[in-house]
Amino acid sequence: MHPHQPxxxxxxxxxxxxxxxxxxxxxxTRVVALDAVTVGFGKGRFTAIMGxxxxxKSTLMHCMAGLDSPSFGxxxxxxxxxxxxxxxxxxRLRRDRVGFVFQAFNLLPTLNALENITLxxxxxxxxxxxxxxxxxxxxVGLADRLGHRPAQLSGGQQQRVAVARALAGxxxxxxxxxxxxxxxxRSGAEILEFLRGSASALGxxxxxxxxxxxxxxYADRVVFLxxxxxxxxxxxxxxxxxxxxxxxLTPAHA
Numbered sequence: 001m002h003p004h005q006p007x008x009x010x011x012x013x014x015x016x017x018x019x020x021x022x023x024x025x026x027x028x029t030r031v032v033a034l035d036a037v038t039v040g041f042g043k044g045r046f047t048a049i050m051g052x053x054x055x056x057k058s059t060l061m062h063c064m065a066g067l068d069s070p071s072f073g074x075x076x077x078x079x080x081x082x083x084x085x086x087x088x089x090x091x092r093l094r095r096d097r098v099g100f101v102f103q104a105f106n107l108l109p110t111l112n113a114l115e116n117i118t119l120x121x122x123x124x125x126x127x128x129x130x131x132x133x134x135x136x137x138x139x140v141g142l143a144d145r146l147g148h149r150p151a152q153l154s155g156g157q158q159q160r161v162a163v164a165r166a167l168a169g170x171x172x173x174x175x176x177x178x179x180x181x182x183x184x185x186r187s188g189a190e191i192l193e194f195l196r197g198s199a200s201a202l203g204x205x206x207x208x209x210x211x212x213x214x215x216x217x218y219a220d221r222v223v224f225l226x227x228x229x230x231x232x233x234x235x236x237x238x239x240x241x242x243x244x245x246x247x248x249l250t251p252a253h254a
Contacts, residue, residue, distance in 0.1 A: 013040040014173045014205035015064050019073035022059050022228075033059040035228035036073065041173065046199035046206045048216040050242065051225035052249055057209045058177065060225065064207070065098050065175045066090050078172055095124055099166030099174035103181040105158040107150040107165075113157075114146040117165045124169075132170050139201060140164045140194055156187025163191060167198055174198075176208040180215055192218040213242035224249060 022034040034056045041047050041064075049057050062068035063075055066082050075082040077097060085093060107116045117137070121128050137143055140160045150158050159179060166174045176195065180188030196218045198204040208219065216222045217239040224232040226249045234241055 012043045013076075014043045014078065015207070016040040016076045017060070017064060017073065018076075020060070020063060020070050020075060021072040022056075022063060022068070023071040032228050034063065034070075037225075037228070037230055039223060039230050041205060041207050042221075043205050044199055044203040045221065046196055046219045047208070048219035048222045048237075049207065049209045049225065050211065050213075050216055050222055050246060052246075053211075055225040055249075056228040057225055059228075061175050061177060061207065061209050065100070065173075066094050095120065096169065097172045099169065099171040101159075101163050101166045101174065101176040101179045103178040105150070105155075105162045105182075107158055107161055109150050112147050112149050113142055113153065113161045116150070116161050117146075117168050120165065121169050126169070128168060129170060133168055135202060136164050136167045136198075139197055140167075141190075154187065155183050156190050159183060159187070159191050160194060163194060163198075167202070167204060171204075173205040173207060176206060178210055179208060180210075180212070185214075188215065213239045213246060216242045 018038050020034050020037040021032070024031045024033055037060060049060060051057050059068065063070050070083065077093065080093065082090070082093070108119065111119065118128055137146070140163060142157070142160055142164060145153060145157060153161065163179070180191050183191065192215055195206050195208065199206050199220070208215070210216055217237050219237065220235065222234045222237045222242055223230060224245055231249065232245055234245060
C-alpha cells in the first residue's frame with residue numbers, strides 16, 4: 001500500500017448502539033434483556049435480527065427506535081444520541097426519522113391506500129416529496145390500488161401499503177417487526193423482495209426482527225442474539241445457513 005493512501009473509511013451507520021444494556025425489574029424479578037450490546041446498522045443495508053424467544057430482539061429494536069430507553073450505554077441515530085433527547089424531541093425524531101412496520105398492518109379502514117401511506121406526513125403537516133413518493137409506490141407495486149380501502153385489498157397488499165407508509169417520509173431507518181408474520185408465503189415473499197429492493201434501489205436502511213430463516217435470507221446481513229448478547233452474524237445469508245446458526249443457539253429442549 002502507498003504510504004499516503006488512506007485506509008478505506010468504515011461503513012457509515014444509520015444507527016449504532018454501544019454497550020447497550022436494558023434491565024427490567026429489581027431484586028428477584030431483575031431481568032437483563034440486553035447485556036452490553038454493541039452493534040451498527042449500515043446505511044442503505046437490509047439487516048435481520050434473529051435469536052431464540054427471550055433473546056432481546058424486540059428490546060433491541062425498541063431501544064434503537066427510541067420507543068424504549070436504555071438502562072446503560074449509548075444509542076445513536078445518525079449523529080444524534082437518543083438518550084440526550086427530551087420527550088418532545090424523541091417524538092419528533094420517531095416521527096421524522098424513523099419508519100415502522102408491524103406484524104399487524106395498522107391501517108385505518110376509512111382511508112384509501114394513498115391516504116394511509118401519506119397519513120403520518122399529513123399529521124405532521126409535511127408535504128410528501130413527490131418524486132420519492134412515486135418511486136416508493138412504483139417499487140411497492142401499488143400504483144393501481146391507491147384508491148382502494150384496506151378491506152378491498154389482500155393481506156399482502158395491505159402490508160405493502162404499511163411498508164410504503166413507513167418509507168414515504170424518507171426516514172433514516174425503517175424498523176420492521178415480523179412484517180410477514182400474518183401473511184402466506186407468497187405474499188410474505190413479495191414484502192421481503194420489496195424491503196430488499198427498497199434497500200438496494202432506494203438506499204433505504206431496513207432493520208427487521210424475524211424468527212423465520214427464509215425471511216432472514218432476504219437480508220444483506222443477519223445479526224444473532226442470545227441471552228441479550230450479540231453472539232454471531234452472517235453476511236449474504238442463505239436460509240440453510242441461518243437455520244444452522246439458529247440450531248446452535250436454541251437448546252435442544254426449547
